Amino acid sequence: MSILKVKELSQNFGPKIIFDDVSFTLYKGDRLGLVGPNGQGKSTFMKIISKKEEPSEGTVEWNSKLTVGYMDQHTDLGKKTTLREYLKKAFDHMFKQEAEMVELYNLMGEASEEQMNEYMERAGVIQDHLDHSGFYEIDAKIDQVSDGLGVSKIGWDKDVSELSGGQRTKILLAKLLLESPDILLLDEPTNYLDEEHIRWLQIYLQDYPNAFILISHDLEFLNSVTNVICHIENHKINRYVGNYDNFIKVYDLNQEKMAAAYERQQKQIGKMETFIAKNKARASTASMAQSRQKALDKIDKIELNKKPIDPKFIFKESREPSKLIFETKDLVIGYDKPLSLPLNFLMEKGQKIAIVGTNGLGKTTLLKSLISIIKPLSGTIASGNYIELGYFEQETSPSDLTCLEDVWRSFDEKDRNHQVVRSALARCGLRRDHIESPLKLLSGGEQAKAKLCKLINKPTNLLVLDEPTNHLDKLAKNELKRALKEYNGSILLVSHEPEFYKDIVTEVWDVEKWAIKNKK
16 A cells, blocks of 8 residues: 655756656555665655655655654744653643543533533543543653653753754654654654664664654664665665665666676667768768668667765874863863863873763763863863864854855865865765755755865864764765774764774763763
C-alpha cells in the first residue's frame, strides 16, 4: 500500500536546480534512508513532502488517513514554558477531549432525559478513547522518552526559550516521538545526541511499527534501522531495497557497469565520427557517411553521474605560540547563573583536547569564555602570547550574502581576487552553483564547508572547534579528520562523535565531572 506519492517534482532556487521531474513512492513498512552528498537536496525534499515548502512543479499526495510528523528545527518553542509543559503539548488533543468530557458531566445536572443519554454516550466514547490511548500514563511516557534522549538531564523547570541548540533539537525530537504520528520524517536526528541516546533512538526506530524517512550522516546508525535507501544524485532519486551496506554494493556495481558501457559507446561513437569525417566529402561514399550520421544522431548517449567533489582541507599554520595557551583559576562559567564548579585548567602548546558530555552542561559556554566572546561569572583566564586563533562556531545565522561574498571578506586584502577565493571554495568541495548562491539557500553541510574554507585559509596555531562535523557528509568528515591529525597547532574540540575525535586528541575533558547539573 502506498503512503506517499510524489509526481513529476521539480525544484529550483534561481539558476540552481535541485530536482528535475522526480517521482517517488513511500510504501507501508518502508524504513527509508535518504542519502546523498551535501547539497543534493535531502533536507529540501523533506520540507517539500512535509508541506513546509512548495515545489516549483509537481504534486505531493499523502494517504489522508495517516498523520505525518516532521521535526522542524525552526519551530517557535514559545516563552515562559517549562520543559515538561512543552512536552505535554504532544498530548493536547487528549487534554481537549478530557475538558470536553468534564463539561459534559457538568451539563448533566440540568439536562433532560434525552440530553442525559446523549451526554452519557458521548462521555463514554471519550473515556474509552482516553483509556486506550494511555492518557493516564502521560507522565510515565514523557519520562521514558526524555530519559532515552537525555532530555530529563536538562531540568524540568527550565524555560524552553533558554535552551541551547543541542537541547532544542532533543526537545523537538522528544515531542515528535511522544506525538506518535503514523509517519516520521527525521532530518539528522542524531546530531547533538550522545552514544547512549543514539543507541536508545536506534532501538526505538527498529521497533517502530510504521514507516519513516530518515536523513543521517551517521552511517552505522542509518545502516541499522533502514530497509530501503533512496539516493539523491544529479537532481534524481533512485530507490534501492536493503540497508545502506547493500545500497553501496549495488550502487558501486551499477557505476562499474555504466562506466564500462560508457567506454564501449565512446569507442563506437569515435569510430562513427572518424568514418563520417573521412567519407562525407567523397561523392562515392557521401551517402554512406550521411547514413552513419543519422545513426549517430539517434544514439541515446550515456552520461556518467557527476562525482561529488572530494574536499581538501589543509590548515595554514602561523608562528609558534608561547608554551602556555591558557590557564584558568577558579573559573565559573554561565550567563545569569553558574553552569560549572570553579575550574582550574591548563592547556599548553601542542595539546589537542576534546570536550565531551551531554548537551546543556556548558561545553559551548566554556569555549566562548576561553576565547573572550562572553565574560565568565567569576575567576580568571590567563592567555599565552602569540596565539593566532581559528574558531568554528556551531550555531550561526546564514546571511543573504553569497558564499563567495561571505568568504571573500575573510581573506587578506592581498589575496582578495575572484580566482583565489573561488579556488579555495572549490577545494572545500563547493561547486560553482554553491559558490554563487546565497548562504541561506545552502544545505547545512555546504554552509559548514564554507565556514571551514574561511578557517583553513587563515594562519593559526590554535583551533577552537564547536561540533564541526554536524551536517558534514562522509567524505568531508574523513578529510577533516585527516587534516586535524596533521595539524601541528593546538586544538580544543567539542564533539559528540568518539569515532571522529579519538584518533585526533591527546586528552579528553568530560564536562559531567565539573558541571552543575539541573535536577528533575
